[in-house]
Amino acid sequence: xxxxxxxxxxxxxxxxxxxxxxxxxxxxxxxxxxxxxxxxxxxxxxxxxxxxxxxxxxxxxxxxxxxxxxxxxxxxxxxxxxxxxxxxxxxxxxxxxxxxxxxxxxxxxxxxxxxxxxxxxxxxxxxxxxxxxxxxxxxxxxxxxxxxxxxxxxxxxxxxxxxxxxxxxxxxxxxxxxxxxxxxxxxxxxxxxxxxxxxxxxxxxxxxxxxxxxxxxxxxxxxxxxxxxxxxxxxxxxxxxxxxxxxxxxxxxxxxxxxxxxxxxxxxxxxxxxxxxxxxxxxxxxxxxxxxxxxxxxxxxxxxxxxxxxxxxxxxxxxxxxxxxxxxxxxxxxxxxxxxxxxxxxxxxxxxxxxxxxxxxxxxxxxxxxxxxxxxxxxxxxxxxxxxxxxxxxxxxxxxxxxxxxxxxxxxxxxxxxxxxxxxxxxxxxxxxxxxxxxxxxxxxxxxxxxxx
Amino acid sequence: xxxxxxxxxxxxxxxxxxxxxxxxxxxxxxxxxxxxxxxxxxxxxxxxxxxxxxxxxxxxxxxxxxxxxxxxxxxxxxxxxxxxxxxxxxxxxxxxxxxxxxxxxxxxxxxxxxxxxxxxxxxxxxxxxxxxxxxxxxxxxxxxxxxxxxxxxxxxxxxxxxxxxxxxxxxxxxxxxxxxxxxxxxxxxxxxxxxxxxxxxxxxxxxxxxxxxxxxxxxxxxxxxxxxxxxxxxxxxxxxxxxxxxxxxxxxxxxxxxxxxxxxxxxxxxxxxxxxxxxxxxxxxxxxxxxxxxxxxxxxxxxxxxxxxxxxxxxxxxxxxxxxxxxxxxxxxxxxxxxxxxxxxxxxxxxxxxxxxxxxxxxxxxxxxxxxxxxxxxxxxxxxxxxxxxxxxxxxxxxxxxxxxxxxxxxxxxxxxxxxxxxxxxxxxxxxxxxxxxxxxxxxxxxxxxxxx
Numbered sequence: 038x039x040x041x042x043x044x045x046x047x048x049x050x051x052x053x054x055x056x057x058x059x060x061x062x063x064x065x066x067x068x069x070x071x072x073x074x075x076x077x078x079x080x081x082x083x084x085x086x087x088x089x090x091x092x093x094x095x096x097x098x099x100x101x102x103x104x105x106x107x108x109x110x111x112x113x114x115x116x117x118x119x120x121x122x123x124x125x126x127x128x129x130x131x132x133x134x135x136x137x138x139x140x141x142x143x144x145x146x147x148x149x150x151x152x153x154x155x156x157x158x159x160x161x162x163x164x165x166x167x168x169x170x171x172x173x174x175x176x177x178x179x180x181x182x183x184x185x186x187x188x189x190x191x192x193x194x195x196x197x198x199x200x201x202x203x204x205x206x207x208x209x210x211x212x213x214x215x216x217x218x219x220x221x222x223x224x225x226x227x228x229x230x231x232x233x234x235x236x237x238x239x240x241x242x243x244x245x246x247x248x249x250x251x252x253x254x255x256x257x258x259x260x261x262x263x264x265x266x267x268x269x270x271x272x273x274x275x276x277x278x279x280x281x282x283x284x285x286x287x288x289x290x291x292x293x294x295x296x297x298x299x300x301x302x303x304x305x306x307x308x309x310x311x312x313x314x315x316x317x318x319x320x321x322x323x324x325x326x327x328x329x330x331x332x333x334x335x336x337x338x339x340x341x342x343x344x345x346x347x348x349x350x351x352x353x354x355x356x357x358x359x360x361x362x363x364x365x366x367x368x369x370x371x372x373x374x375x376x377x378x379x380x381x382x383x384x385x386x387x388x389x390x391x392x393x394x395x396x397x398x399x400x401x402x403x404x405x406x407x408x409x410x411x412x413x414x415x416x417x418x419x420x421x422x423x424x425x426x427x428x429x430x431x432x433x434x435x436x437x438x439x440x441x442x443x444x445x446x447x448x449x450x451x452x453x454x455x456x457x458x459x460x461x462x463x464x465x466x467x468x469x470x471x472x473x474x475x476x477x478x479x480x481x482x483x484x485x486x487x488x489x490x
Numbered sequence: 491x492x493x494x495x496x497x498x499x500x501x502x503x504x505x506x507x508x509x510x511x512x513x514x515x516x517x518x519x520x521x522x523x524x525x526x527x528x529x530x531x532x533x534x535x536x537x538x539x540x541x542x543x544x545x546x547x548x549x550x551x552x553x554x555x556x557x558x559x560x561x562x563x564x565x566x567x568x569x570x571x572x573x574x575x576x577x578x579x580x581x582x583x584x585x586x587x588x589x590x591x592x593x594x595x596x597x598x599x600x601x602x603x604x605x606x607x608x609x610x611x612x613x614x615x616x617x618x619x620x621x622x623x624x625x626x627x628x629x630x631x632x633x634x635x636x637x638x639x640x641x642x643x644x645x646x647x648x649x650x651x652x653x654x655x656x657x658x659x660x661x662x663x664x665x666x667x668x669x670x671x672x673x674x675x676x677x678x679x680x681x682x683x684x685x686x687x688x689x690x691x692x693x694x695x696x697x698x699x700x701x702x703x704x705x706x707x708x709x710x711x712x713x714x715x716x717x718x719x720x721x722x723x724x725x726x727x728x729x730x731x732x733x734x735x736x737x738x739x740x741x742x743x744x745x746x747x748x749x750x751x752x753x754x755x756x757x758x759x760x761x762x763x764x765x766x767x768x769x770x771x772x773x774x775x776x777x778x779x780x781x782x783x784x785x786x787x788x789x790x791x792x793x794x795x796x797x798x799x800x801x802x803x804x805x806x807x808x809x810x811x812x813x814x815x816x817x818x819x820x821x822x823x824x825x826x827x828x829x830x831x832x833x834x835x836x837x838x839x840x841x842x843x844x845x846x847x848x849x850x851x852x853x854x855x856x857x858x859x860x861x862x863x864x865x866x867x868x869x870x871x872x873x874x875x876x877x878x879x880x881x882x883x884x885x886x887x888x889x890x891x892x893x894x895x896x897x898x899x900x901x902x903x904x905x906x907x908x909x910x911x912x913x914x915x916x917x918x919x920x921x922x923x924x925x926x927x928x929x930x931x932x933x934x935x936x937x938x939x940x941x942x943x
Contacts, residue, residue: 041601041817044535044586049599051606052528052613059529071876073853073883073901075505076512080632081534081588081618082497082554101535104555104584106622110576117567127557133497135534135556146502148494153504155900157886160505165534169559179533192886194865201873316866317873364494400526412647413769420654420770423524430526433610433645447608448526 046178056396061382062163064209068202069161069185077160079142082133089128091141099169102131135167139184147188148364156189186374188360193306195373196338197313203342203352204319211391216321218341220328221307224290227300231293232272234265246329253277276326283311283324290326306337340375347385351378401488403445404454406432411456418481426490499631509849514835515616517662521655522614522638530613532595535586542581544594552622555584588620592637600641601817609642639827641813646759648826649791650766656795656805657772664844669774671794673781674760677743680753684746685725687718694718699782706730729779736764736777743779759790793828800838804831854941856898857907859885864909871934879943
């Protein structure tokens with residue numbers, strides 16, 4: 038006999054969790070749609086050659102590959118016998134693998150369908166991804182990503198649109214205390230140039246990215262270890278200790294970058310974005326020159342959203358220059374996108390008790406079952422109630438009242454409906470509010486009026 | 491360089507397909523919810539031992555297994571070297587596999603969480619499943635299933651609820667011409683008993699199931715080949731040629747089954763269901779004694795929905811006695827459920843042009859980009875429009891008018907908004923209806939009034 042259990046690092050979602058998750062996804066999707074983004078979905082499995090080599094060596098290892106079948110399985114046997122690691126043999130023969138993120142499948146989608154797409158292409162995609170990471174608290178082997186990108190336009194208005202999206206999503210989710218952090222990769226490049234370490238932009242960026250996790254001294258040490266000169270590190274200090282309003286910080290940076298062409302371009306872009314955000318009345322925008330994010334394919338704006346009550350970022354993204362080159366796209370397609378961390382938002386909202394009660398209310402009215410006669414009438418009334426948008430069900434068995442009421446309680450229904458002989462005669466329903474305990478006798482029409490959508 | 495392509499038998503869904511698919515799923519989900527069903531989701535990967543042995547030998551072969559990693563991969567190598575088929579070795583070492591349907595994961599879920607569930611448990615689940623079948627027209631390796639089940643109650647009211655659900659889903663999808671076919675496994679068992687072939691119920695059922703695909707003579711031949719006596723086949727003929735109204739058919743059947751206890755029970759259940767459906771005013775219910783459906787775990791009611799313009803059934807299901815026994819559940823849990831064939835419904839609706847136009851409308855108003863000054867004003871107005879539920883976007887680049895209008899056309903937007911110098915002065919928007927070509931000048935408030943939700 039099989040034992041009931043699920044693979045390590047995966048989760049079941051029951052009714053209550055699903056109610057909450059759907060609430061988050063519905064709010065996010067609605068904001069995406071209001072901005073003219075449209076949804077796509079790609080298969081869970083991609084061709085192994087599409088995924089391998091896109092996420093570094095570590096990524097390649099963490100991609101779930103599909104076991105070959107039939108003749109291919111025998112080929113795996115042959116490969117395993119050769120003088121190579123088992124991993125190489127497996128990667129050679131596995132034809133399919135589970136997607137590791139939504140970015141590579143999106144790039145593949147754009148190239149494959151480029152002749153049918155009108156650019157700029159604004160898409161969102163909300164699907165699970167799989168990573169064979171060691172599971173730990175908050176890290177799963179299956180989790181949802183929630184990506185929104187505009188590809189095929191260099192305009193900074195796309196960046197502004199994403200700021201609006203972040204703002205509106207977190208307003209809707211009742212999380213107005215978020216901070217939207219902004220930076221620009223061109224500013225980072227300018228800094229490297231200005232301190233005389235032009236070729237070490239990546240090294241400096243990676244170190245700067247750690248400033249929120251370790252003290253300045255440690256980061257300086259790391260910079261030194263990464264081969265940055267003492268003189269350059271010295272020049273970097275005002276930037277590492279930048280403070281004041283966004284304007285004040287921009288002024289300091291603009292001075293430092295006066296002689297760097299790319300740096301000036303970055304300052305110009307950032308100034309435009311901060312100005313637009315200001316014009317929209319947003320007060321929670323933070324220019325953070327230390328923001329770099331791990332991914333090294335960003336080329337312009339960089340975004341990150343944080344919340345004071347949560348240890349890690351809950352949204353992030355940026356602009357990239359050439360998403361599709363790796364699949365041989367006709368021309369370079371620049372784009373900009375962000376990704377909402379649904380699991381983290383879930384944890385944060387749960388912790389702050391921000392889910393509306395209605396999210397967990399599956400049923401509006403549960404009717405007690407008093408027998409076949411009463412049930413026949415109730416079934417007809419239920420149809421009327423559903424037509425008014427009221428979620429309703431009849432307890433299927435003629436169990437004891439106590440059992441039926443316990444069920445109603447456990448299921449967290451809003452009202453219990455009772456139709457016995459009296460009610461049949463009066464053609465009314467006794468409606469009990471499960472929260473207040475109040476009872477009243479109403480016609481089905483009155484209930485439609487009272488509770489209908 | 492990788493070539494952009496997807497695995498055999500899988501599909502991408504672009505914006506238009508997603509609009510249509512979401513429409514179908516949203517209607518179905520809404521009906522499920524109105525009946526008090528709640529959603530669950532299970533991981534894409536199940537433990538291999540949970541899936542193997544549940545779908546027969548053929549099923550085991552078609553389950554996608556996950557390639558083992560690390561030490562387990564070396565174990566696969568060792569197993570492959572042993573004197574056994576490669577498949578046996580693969581099944582032994584693969585720890586995870588992709589779900590093959592939603593029924594086994596649901597059974598596993600119920601057993602695993604039985605202490606947290608209040609029964610009867612009404613759940614729906616809409617997720618993809620994977621099968622390594624040979625792909626062909628209409629058959630994919632990844633496709634969505636859309637299941638709704640009530641488990642833990644023997645009451646026939648659950649069957650009635652499912653009939654209501656089928657009825658309401660197809661009303662909403664504008665497919666009122668469907669036929670809901672009903673049968674009962676107990677009637678089939680009764681027939682086998684009545685014709686003196688009690689032990690051959692499965693053989694007879696499998697043959698009867700083919701009556702809609704082949705002529706009576708062929709089925710008779712098959713029955714003979716399956717070892718059914720000539721006498722029994724003779725006795726079966728009135729049932730194979732049953733006609734008339736549901737009542738007339740039930741009368742004939744009740745006569746034939748007069749001496750079979752299980753047959754009488756089936757007649758009683760069917761009479762109840764037909765009576766309830768009649769009381770609800772449903773005209774499209776068909777009692778079909780030849781309906782058996784392939785799956786042999788049904789024990790009571792059997793459902794199938796067909797449409798005159800579609801070759802195969804678009805919904806099906808039935809009652810089962812013991813879903814969870816295989817996972818060692820404490821007690822037998824009887825349930826009843828149906829599954830909507832979303833891909834087939836999609837094809838049928840497309841063929842009959844039943845998708846509302848709005849489904850493919852991603853954007854209500856696309857604003858032409860006339861430059862930074864105008865854009866600054868438009869961005870503010872767009873926020874107001876979104877707050878009124880209007881989907882709106884600004885073309886991100888100051889491209890030529892012709893290019894922007896072509897984009898609006900390709901994206902199938904409802905209106906184009908124009909804000910140039912004139913409009914800035916008047917503080918109005920020129921709104922062009924893309925279908926009629928009509929233009930009018932309106933304030934943002936007037937547009938909110940006109941198009942807002």
